[in-house]
Amino acid sequence: MEELLAQESLPDIQERTTVKGKVIQVNRDEAYVDIGYKQEIAIPKRELAYPAPESAEDVVKVGDVIDVYVVSLGGDNGGILSKVKADRMVAWTEMEKKKESGETVQANITQVVKGGLVASVDGLRGFIPASQMELHFVKDLSIYVGQTVEAEIIEIDVHKQRLVLSRRALLEAEREKKEAEVFSTLEAGQTVRGTVKRLVDYGAFIDIGGVDGLAHISDLAWHRVKHPSDVLEVGQELDVYVKSVDPESKRISLSVKDTMRDPWYDSAEKYSEGQIIEGKVIKLTDFGAFMEIEPGFDGLIPMGELADKRIERADEAVHVGDIVRVKILRIDTKRKRISLYITQARDTAIRSCDSNKIRHCEL
Secondary structure (H helix, E strand, O other): OHHHHHHHHOOOOOOOOEEEEEEEEEOOOEEEEEOOOOOOEEEEHHHOOOOOOOOHHHOOOOOOEEEEEEEEEOOOOOEEEEHHHHHHHHHHHHHHHHHHHOOOEEEEEEEEEOOEEEEEEOOEEEEEEHHHOOOOOOOOHHHHOOOEEEEEEEEEEOOOOEEEEEOHHHHHHHHHHHHHHHHHHOOOOOEEEEEEEEEEOOEEEEEOOOOEEEEEHHHOOOOOOOOHHHOOOOOOEEEEEEEEEEOOOOEEEEEOHHHOOOHHHHHHOOOOOOOEEEEEEEEEEOOEEEEEEEOOEEEEEEHHHOOOOOOOOHHHOOOOOOEEEEEEEEEEOOOOEEEEEHHHHHHHOOOOOOOOOOOOEOO
């Protein structure tokens, strides 16, 4: 009779429901909880928190009153309880409310899986597709493991326990805000500070105040650049010149070389009109021949000044690789052109200069 009365006095605890329980004892591997059943029931640490803690003592302490989910009752251990499942039921409800209100969540990235990343969000397992992690493609997603990022809920299914998150959506919103600020103040002709974000075969994307502009490979240096990595590196800070701004297409054209003095002018300052110099023919064209005055600094010998007689082609007078002596007739700093004349140099200077000993001489 006493046993029957004791059983009748027990609260009506149903399986697959959530009840309150008091922590009676805790050790490293488990916590014993009293839910008013005929005996305390042990909850292993893996069912106390997600991800599983190092010790159950990191999650609960004696005297705590916690919500637990009753998986089953009976058996030698009294039953099976789970704080993780109880927390999840509450968390799923809260997560649905957050999605409806548009509230963001803090996602702790735990591992890389096929197609994306797994994250812990308020005790729930969330998934961030690779395409939703950044504004651009990321080859190695492992760099995010251990980080906590802000994310938006884009899909939730409580029955399937499916939670899909997006960081990209927030980044796009942030980028649009920064773009509006930058495009409202940025003008062509300005020199601004930037940080190299990405290098591609055709140039470099440089961040200027939260918005990326493109510096074409031809605008990275005054000399010919084979690949942007030859002159720049990711993370490098530098001044850039704003060539053009197009708010409608959201394009910004930048130049690195325009923030530096063109070395052509440094070379041009070494020479004067009327000077006799010697150099190597490097290119033949329909209108004359180009001569290298010094590395990276060339001058043009027009067709009519290559020979004393009329010629149809430049190779009738000179060939690539020939060393010739010429007279500088004009230095055009506006058009960055040097005009040279072989015939005048031959008539006026060849008598007073020994080409085997002296490279430059005055008339």
